Structures are given as structure tokens and as C-alpha cells.
Amino acid sequence: MASSEFIKGTLKTIILKLLAENKQMYGYEISQKVEELSGSEIKLTYGALYPVLYKLESEGLLVAETEVVDGRARKYYSLTPQGVELARVKVSELQKFTETLKNILLPAPKISLEIWGS
């Protein structure tokens, strides 16, 4: 599983957003969903995904519930009220950040004196 170098710092927010949207998801499902939504551009590594889930759980932002489906164990995660609120804040912050980034990455405005002079 390869991934874009740019996810760094955004992973937690992406996970919170997906859980806010879907109420209940398991780890594997989250990684599939991110791949789908990104047109295969972003592929979460499990080594990154699961530790983030455990950390969010330890911080009381989500709760886990294990179920056995088709003979395989699945751990469903869902946001606590604090998790819902953090998702709201983080998504908003990240949206603002991407707007800022856009401004920085915009081609430099080439102000031509000839326009002003003509």
C-alpha cells in the first residue's frame, strides 16, 4: 500500500470525517472508502490507520465494538459526542487550510505594466 506524501497531518481528520458521515465503520472499510473517494490516489497503510484509531479511542473520541461477520472479526468504530465535535472542528480547519494552500500554489499573478499603461 503506497500513499501520497501529503496525507501526513490530515489522516486523523479524514478518519474523523468518514466516521462522522457513516456513523459506524471498521478499519478495513475506512481504507477502502478513502481509496474509493480519492480515485485510488490515497491508499492508507494499515500501519498508519490502526494506530490512529487506537489513539482516538484512547482519547475518548470514538468507541469500538467487535462483531463477527462471515466468521471473521470486525471492529466497528463510532464517534462519541466529543468525537463528533472534534470532527466538525477539524474538517472546518482543514477546509480552510486547503483554501490557504490554494492561494500559495496559485501561479504568481503577473501584473503587467503595459496593461496599466495602455
Added chain:
Amino acid sequence: MASSEFIKGTLKTIILKLLAENKQMYGYEISQKVEELSGSEIKLTYGALYPVLYKLESEGLLVAETEVVDGRARKYYSLTPQGVELARVKVSELQKFTETLKNILLPAPKISLEIWGS
């Protein structure tokens, strides 16, 4: 100097972009420019900025030239041809990534059966 957690992974690209745009900049100037362009949202820490500049230099992506201005030393950096090319590629990749992120962060489309049924 505090900073948004989201810069992680984008710092190198931001620096390359600014240098591609301005031909010649020194470290302090880069940090000021990022603060200005981001409306003070992003504040680079020097502990992050300078090591990135040294690494880019060691990779042959930029060259440094020290000048003394007003009794203080300044190190001006400018891109090599390889640096110019990498800036082009990285900016393009990051723009694509922000578009992808936007799609993920978009509020979930709420498809109502009632619309289809009415």
C-alpha cells in the same frame, strides 16, 4: 512560532513553489512570505525551515549564496534547473491532492428516495 498541523508533508513543496516564483529568497524571507500569503494561518518554524533548505541544497535542487546586508549575513537560495522541474511536479501533485481532499471533506451527498419517488 506556532503552525497548523496540516503543513506536515507540504513544507518542501511550498518552499519550492516560492523559490520558483521569486528566483531568489533567504530563509527568514520565506517564513515571512508564507505567513503573509496565509493570512498568518501558517507560521513556519525555523527548526523545520532551515533543515529543509539544507536538504534541498544537498540534493542539488537549490544553490545558496551568502550576502551581507545591513551588517547581517543572509543566505540567498535559488533553484537549479532540477529544482525548477521538481517545483513544477510537486506543485502539480499537491494541487491534485487538495482537490482530492476537497472531495473527501465535502458534506456527504444526501440522496433522498423521496426525490426519486416524487
Added chain:
DNA sequence: TTTATATATTTAAGAAAATTATATATACAA
């Protein structure tokens, strides 16, 4: 039947990247 593929979680080891903190040095204004 055994091989490959897909599903699903866990975790260790290491690398990369950033934060925090500190040091050094000059100019200038209060």
C-alpha cells in the same frame, strides 16, 4: 488439494519530518 486472492486486525522496527528550545549575532528604537 493447494494456491492465490480478498478480507480483516495487530504490532514491531525504523525512517522521516516536525516541534521545541537554545545559541549566536546585529540593528535600531525606547
Added chain:
DNA sequence: TTGTATATATAATTTTCTTAAATATATAAA
């Protein structure tokens, strides 16, 4: 002489991610 702004450098630490490997089940193909 004190504080603020300018300017670079770097060490120590922490965070975060990648890479890799282990475990386990279901199912389809060969």
C-alpha cells in the same frame, strides 16, 4: 540597557508515517 526585529544554525525530542511481518478466515481457481 532593554526590548524588538532581523537572521541563521542546530540539538533533543516527539510525532507520524512506512515497511514489514504475523495471524486468521473465506472463497474461487487450478
